[in-house]
Amino acid sequence: MSGDWFHHVRDSDHLELPFGRNVALPKISLPEFLGGEFQITKFMLLQVVAAFLVLIIFRGLAKRIATGVPAKGRFWNFWESIALFVRDEVVRPTIGDHSHDHHDGHDADGHGGHGDHHHGGAHGSHSHGAAVAYAHPADQYLPFLWSCFFYILICNLLGAVPFLGSATGSISVTFGLALTAFVATIIFGFRAMGPAGFFGNMMPDTGVGGAFGSVLSLGIFAIEIFGFFIKHGVLAVRLFANIMGGHTVLGVILGFIATGASKGFLWYPITAGSIGMQLFIGCLELFVAFLQAYVFCFLATIFIAGAVHKH
Numbered sequence: 001m002s003g004d005w006f007h008h009v010r011d012s013d014h015l016e017l018p019f020g021r022n023v024a025l026p027k028i029s030l031p032e033f034l035g036g037e038f039q040i041t042k043f044m045l046l047q048v049v050a051a052f053l054v055l056i057i058f059r060g061l062a063k064r065i066a067t068g069v070p071a072k073g074r075f076w077n078f079w080e081s082i083a084l085f086v087r088d089e090v091v092r093p094t095i096g097d098h099s100h101d102h103h104d105g106h107d108a109d110g111h112g113g114h115g116d117h118h119h120g121g122a123h124g125s126h127s128h129g130a131a132v133a134y135a136h137p138a139d140q141y142l143p144f145l146w147s148c149f150f151y152i153l154i155c156n157l158l159g160a161v162p163f164l165g166s167a168t169g170s171i172s173v174t175f176g177l178a179l180t181a182f183v184a185t186i187i188f189g190f191r192a193m194g195p196a197g198f199f200g201n202m203m204p205d206t207g208v209g210g211a212f213g214s215v216l217s218l219g220i221f222a223i224e225i226f227g228f229f230i231k232h233g234v235l236a237v238r239l240f241a242n243i244m245g246g247h248t249v250l251g252v253i254l255g256f257i258a259t260g261a262s263k264g265f266l267w268y269p270i271t272a273g274s275i276g277m278q279l280f281i282g283c284l285e286l287f288v289a290f291l292q293a294y295v296f297c298f299l300a301t302i303f304i305a306g307a308v309h310k311h
Helices: 003-009 042-065 074-095 099-104 112-116 121-126 137-158 171-200 210-262 264-308
Strands: 014-016 027-029
Touching: 042 074, 042 137, 074 137, 074 264, 137 171, 137 264, 171 210, 171 264, 210 264
Parallel strands: none
Antiparallel strands: 014 027
């Protein structure tokens, strides 16, 4: 099977144009700098496009709801409903209310109802000394988590456009996203608990005294630190594998048409079946685009919740 069939899932130093009469489609070479040491690639360009689209969409939405009047129009309502879903069904219920840590000494239990009562702006921000008033204590993490969700979503959806591709199908891109979540979790944890409290969460009281208890606590601490790295590494691998795998399946099914060209009459049912499967997998890919953005955001929210609450 020719590797050229998989250009859609690979990064490259050029863009293919969706027209042309020759077998080889016309291409636009992307620029390089520093004497060829730095090459602009297709995935770099698509990431800039995704960031620009997110900026345009949500600046427009923010202007429409700035006065408190609900946004009008199906386009704006679509994006607003997704943002509210992430806020109300993912971030607020998962991170919960810091008052449980400061007043009761117990973790937030992760159920949204606790965060929705008596949490005005002053209470939502007093634990961190922030100047911004939040409607809910978890809302201070929304800018980062919303950015992750919608940026990944747009990157995924660009892969549904012929001759483009999904930048999230590159492990280097998903590694960068996971690294961002890793750093954000540490920053949020330090800000909420302090460095001592953040690392103290990873060294629980085992209830075992003496030298053995100390060794046991250090062992658990080492496992927790290792797990902290692994959990964020999984973010990168999970997103990459799902996006890359879906586009690879599309490439394989499309390749059946070329393979069947030498089969005579069998080429017709092979082509019809391949096109049908392309449509089915394409619809499934749209679902996966939303699902994987949700999974990344949800897991990042869980990691932040674990970093800002006492265990």
